[in-house]
Amino acid sequence: MEADELGALRFEDPAARRTGLLALRPLDHADTNWWLGVVQHVTLRATGPDTPDEERRAWAELAVTTLETALETGGLDEREVATREAGLSLALPAGHRPESLRPDRVARRCLDLAGLTPAEAAATTWSLRAEDVPVMRKLRRVRIMVVPALALSSQIEDEELRRELDEWQAVVPTLP
Structure with a gap:
């Protein structure tokens, strides 16, 4: 997983983000741990103190797409996704929170x-x-x-x- 590639995905529409995530996913190791690593990275970028406010929402939207894609592919289960969404919703200021959060x-x-x-x-x-x-x-x-x-x-x-x-x-x- 390249951080720069993830960074570029945050500017894409949801379908392109999903396609990009699936393209980044290693075929031989696309398990729960890989998805959790991506979720952790994008969540930290969405909620981190060093992230500029104008970028926060884009990272949050990428985090949501990552969670949804991981759920769709079986990488994460519903319970894991729901608790991570709750944590993300809680950590984000209302103005930077996507509608789905x-x-x-x-x-x-x-x-x-x-x-x-x-x-x-x-x-x-x-x-x-x-x-x-x-x-x-x-x-x-x-x-x-x-x-x-x-x-x-x-x-x-x-x-x-x-x-x-x-x-x-x-x-x-x-x-x-």
Whole structure:
């Protein structure tokens, strides 16, 4: 992966960015680690303190395209992409945030991938014993998806989503 090639992609339209990413992808090592390396690079450029403000949005859009392309190719799964989108949305100032990283959209995606409602999670009993390990793992996966959505709660505009996040706020401390 050449940083200069990635830098040039940020000025392309989404289709050309996707094509460029796929062309950069090594055929023999196009696995999760390669995608994570690209995501890390473009995310740091989008959010880094040394990035000029006029370039920040272009890097953020490239980060979004990278995440989407990694998901489409199977390089990253939905949960990984959603939590990374949440982190990117949280780190970017609103004026530099692409539409697809709007906090309401990103938080909703995280909650949808949690797989449980706050009431269902709260009603799931578990204790620290070997028999409950599968239940604890399930609840831990829920927590991993809900916490990034909660981090965005102060920026949420949709009232229904705010109420759901308030419910999660009370439940998350009880999860493993």
